[in-house]
Amino acid sequence: EVQLLESGGGLVQPGGSLRLSCAASGFPFNDFAMSWVRQAPGKDLEWVSGIYTYSQNAYYADSVKGRFTVSTDNAKNMLYLQMNSLKPEDTAVYSCAASYTITTTGINEFVYRGQGTQVTVSS
Numbered sequence: 001e002v003q004l005l006e007s008g009g010g011l012v013q014p015g016g017s018l019r020l021s022c023a024a025s026g027f028p029f030n031d032f033a034m035s036w037v038r039q040a041p042g043k044d045l046e047w048v049s050g051i052y053t054y055s056q057n058a059y060y061a062d063s064v065k066g067r068f069t070v071s072t073d074n075a076k077n078m079l080y081l082q083m084n085s086l087k088p089e090d091t092a093v094y095s096c097a098a099s100y101t102i103t104t105t106g107i108n109e110f111v112y113r114g115q116g117t118q119v120t121v122s123s
Contacts (some may be wrong), residue, residue, distance in 0.1 A: 002026035004096050004114030011120045016086050018119060022079040022096030027112060029077040030054055033102045035110070036070060036081045038092035038119075048094070049081060050102035059104050064090075086121045093118050 008020040020036070035050035049070040051058040058070050069082040079096050095116035099108050 002112050004098070004112055006094065006096055006114050006117040009094060009117030009119045011122065012086055013123050014087060014121055016121070017082070017084045018086065020081040020083065020094055020096075020117060020119075022081075022114060024077045024079065024096070024098070027098065029072075029098075030074050032098040032111070033100065034070075034072060034079045035097045035099060035102060035108060036068075036079075036094055037097055037108075037110075037113070038090075038094045039116075040092040043092075046092070047104075047108055050099075050104075050108070051079075052102065059102055061104070083119070086119075088121050091119060091121050 003025045005023045030053050033052045036048040038048050039045045049060045051070045053072050067085045071080045093116040095114045097110040097113040099110045
């Protein structure tokens with residue numbers, strides 16, 4: 001059974017930091033590209049960041065570039081997202097997702113996607 005389990009969300013003040021984690025199981029993690037996506041209430045799903053697990057090449061949406069860092073621990077099948085300098089507009093449900101490739105422009109086709117963890121940035 002494929003599982004993608006996110007954790008680490010919560011309430012943080014503007015300018016603060018959070019680290020999200022995603023535990024993957026049930027599929028060959030090292031054969032996939034992994035992404036973080038987010039969805040705010042009333043808005044479309046937004047791709048945030050992605051990384052090729054085998055090459056460690058990482059990519060970011062312009063809205064988070066310089067503030068967020070994606071990484072993996074391939075030995076543990078874990079995906080992480082370090083989020084710094086958080087802004088109220090970062091408030092959303094963040095999910096991890098697996099795909100064969102990463103598209104920085106256009107729509108990513110995800111094979112697997114988790115349920116998500118809520119991130120709220122507010123004073």
